[in-house]
Amino acid sequence: MVRYLARRVIWAAVLFIAVTLVAYVLFFLIPNDPAKLVAGKAATDADVKRAAHFLGTDRPFYVQYAKFLDRLVIHQNLGFSFANRQSVNSIVGNAAPVTASLVFGGAIFWMLLALPIGILSALRPRSLLDRASMTFVLIGISAHPIWIGLIFAYFFGFKLGWTPITGYCDFINPSTDCGGPVQWAYHLVLPWATFAILFAALYVRMIRANVLDTMNEDYVRTARSKGAPEHLVLRSHILRNAMLPVVTMLGMDISLALGGAVFTETVYSLPGLGKTAIFGLNNNDIPTVEGVIVFATLAIIVFNLVVDLLYAWIDPRIRLT
Template sequence: MIRYLIRRLLWALVLFFAVTVVTYVIFFLIPADPAQRACGQLQTQQCLEQAHHFLGLDRPVYVQYGKFFGRLLPFDFNGLAHGHSPIKMPSLGISFANRQQVNSIVGGAAPVTASLVFGGAVTWLLISIPIGILSALRPRSLLDRGAMMFVLIGISAHPVWIGLIFLYLFAFKVHIFPLGEYCNMINPPVGTSCGGPVQWFYHLILPWITFAILFAALYVRMIRANVIETLNEDYVRTARAKGAPESKVMRSHVLRNAMLPVVTMLGMDIALGLGGAIFTENVYDLPGLGRVLRLSLDNFDLPTTQGIVVFGTVAIIAFNLIVDLLYAAIDPRIRLS
């Protein structure tokens, strides 16, 4: 277990290094000049020269990347050489658009995206697991055919279109849900009525459903196929032949084995959902990482764009590592060594 964890951590470091290299090179090769964005409207020759020197654009690419990667590390080797503490806070840079620390920008938007992604994951599991199981137990029934119709619609419809339809029907016409707004669950702004767990949950119902429909459709199809396949296994027939109750056969033999691929898929799809959340956040005007990323691309705010990419990479690597460990704990047949 320890050896497996060490191997995974080393591979995660290699992957993180590769992603930062690719990200930095891509943005370095773009034709626009970052110094012009750093100077803003005051694009004098002196300001451009100072910006070039401050950003390190007057030095070779590998030196620029070294400074960029050094800011991401929690260790300060220069401080250690001068007798200071070697521990520092990793820095994602300073925004060109508003001169704020990218750490604070990402830190303010990340909880919104996390609320959308993890709440959406719970939503698509609550939808897909019962529908997939019932469809497998009653193949070619009216329920099964209806589930397959839901799968086709969910896979074919784009989240932007679904979100706009939901906003028009349930928010604008029927007035059941709000027209898009995010309420802070823990620390709502002073003087506003939009805050607290109840308002947070109420304002995220439509975004969760919009975000979850595509994944729920895929999971219904996968769970249905897994349950049908598991029902035909020898150990299931043996358990029934021994007189085990059908509820115990389903719970201990069928579902426990049929749900194992769901754990693997969940880890990959939550990572994928971090990128797909940009559509839902822009439809419902949620101040998450997706909307911040779009605004940073529109404004050519390179530090913010790079910071979000780096933060997303770390989150995806960490979550996939957790899922791998959970998968090994759930299935005792897996030997990590």
Template sequence: GGLVAAPPRLHQDTEPMLNYIIRRLLWAVVLFIGVTLITYVLFFLLPADPARLAAGKSATAEDVARVSHQLGLDRPVHEQYVLFLKRLVVDHSLGRSYANRRSVNEMVGEAIPVTAALVVGGAILWMLIALPIGILSALKPRSLIDRGAMIFILIGISAPVVWIGLLLQYFVGFRWGLTPNAGYCDVIDPPVGASCGGPADWAYHMILPWLTFAILFAASYARMIRANVMDTLGEDYVRTARAKGAPENVVIRRHVLRNALLPVVTMLGLDIGVALGGAIFTEAIFNLPGLGRLALNSVLNLDLPTMQGVIVFATLTIILLNLVVDLIYAWIDPRIRLA
């Protein structure tokens, strides 16, 4: 008849979460190996010979064979891939470029700040564009604002990023002369003899790339925000708040926007990783020395180490962002841990 102490809930609560984290980490490892392995296989299916490209146009067959041996290209594909993983995990090295023999770690490290500035600045700008458009069009359906927003969404979703960038480059940069057409300025430590540098020049040269990047995503986010706000306006708790006499601005701010924008924040974390792919075209248009241009040059030069370096960084970034979003979801909704 004595009281029996209840078992501690800490173990019961943390065990499903730990199991969920372990599953997600294992899946991240499998995904990383799959992406890098597919890159290796596709690289060696190409008809061109990277050793001949690295040796030069005037190289003899002996020169090509020597370069192939130096680069390890005469080994079987599986051996090269195992060496790549060993070098990455043990030495934390991505190897050296086939094209210029520079450290890939250094090349990727120099390009990351440019791409990060483009993606983060573009994300901030696309949210500043999408939020007012999506919210106002939802609050005033079938109005002139809503119809204008629908036209913007249709154009933004349908138009290729290259077309958007070239239009902005022609009108804003060339015809009106409001911004530079292309180029990049270092924000902190410009090289000696550089024509520009510092925060002001850096931001001035990034306006068009940010705007191009923002339009690419702002349209889809405006559509999502509009749909979420309109769905939330029909919820029972919104009608209840209005029935109790709460002011409309309080209802919109506390009840509608707070709930409607939660999925948007989650999607933002995922899309920042996806946006790395869109950076390739934007950087090519505006001649930005970021990961996109580095990846494009590595493909043109059949430079596998550099190509893998960009893919490793992009894959790890996307995996990390997905993992963070998954963990946030699991913390908010414990049912996900048991799925």
């Protein structure tokens, strides 16, 4: 177990370096000089040079990367934004809770939708419910989140006036003019629904397929041959096994989405990581972009580890060695 964890941590470090380095290299391939943007439109060549020196972009990229690593590892500091000189730590720190609210709330939303629909349509294949849910899956997978978001915002937000169309309210301390759990949830209902639709569709399909597969397992027949009633067969023998792969997928999808639910955040103007990353990209703001990448990578690494540990706990066949 200790050896397993040690190996995982080493792998995480390798992965981390690979991801951040690739991001740096890509950035230097973009023929845009952040110093020019910083120096402004009327800047002379000397001004741009001074700006470049100030930002550190006049050094070769590997020096910059080494400095970035040094700052991050030694001081846990992501540096300062090229665009507005804000601390990237605080930029990411402000954006992460927004994305986390969206992703975790969305995950609860989509599991609440996908679990009952997936299980019921597996129990009654080819029924009306099954066909309706498969239609939903098709729409959910085909429709783009931006389109769904705009349609939701138009109908529920604008036409019906049920929900706010844009904006975010802080859960705990109101930095904006609204705050508190109720306002927080009220503002997030539409983003949650939008975000959840795609995943709910994918999960309905996966849960249905898993349950259908598991229903045909020999041990399910064994359970019936023991005289177990159907609800017990379903709960203790079918679902317990059918949910194993769902747990893995859930962990992977959540960790991936934590890197920024770009489309949903854009439609509803949520100041999350996705929006931050796009802002950074548009302004050639390496520190901000790297900040988001660092956070996303860590989220993925940590979540995958959690999922693996969880999996070893719920599936006795898996031993971590």
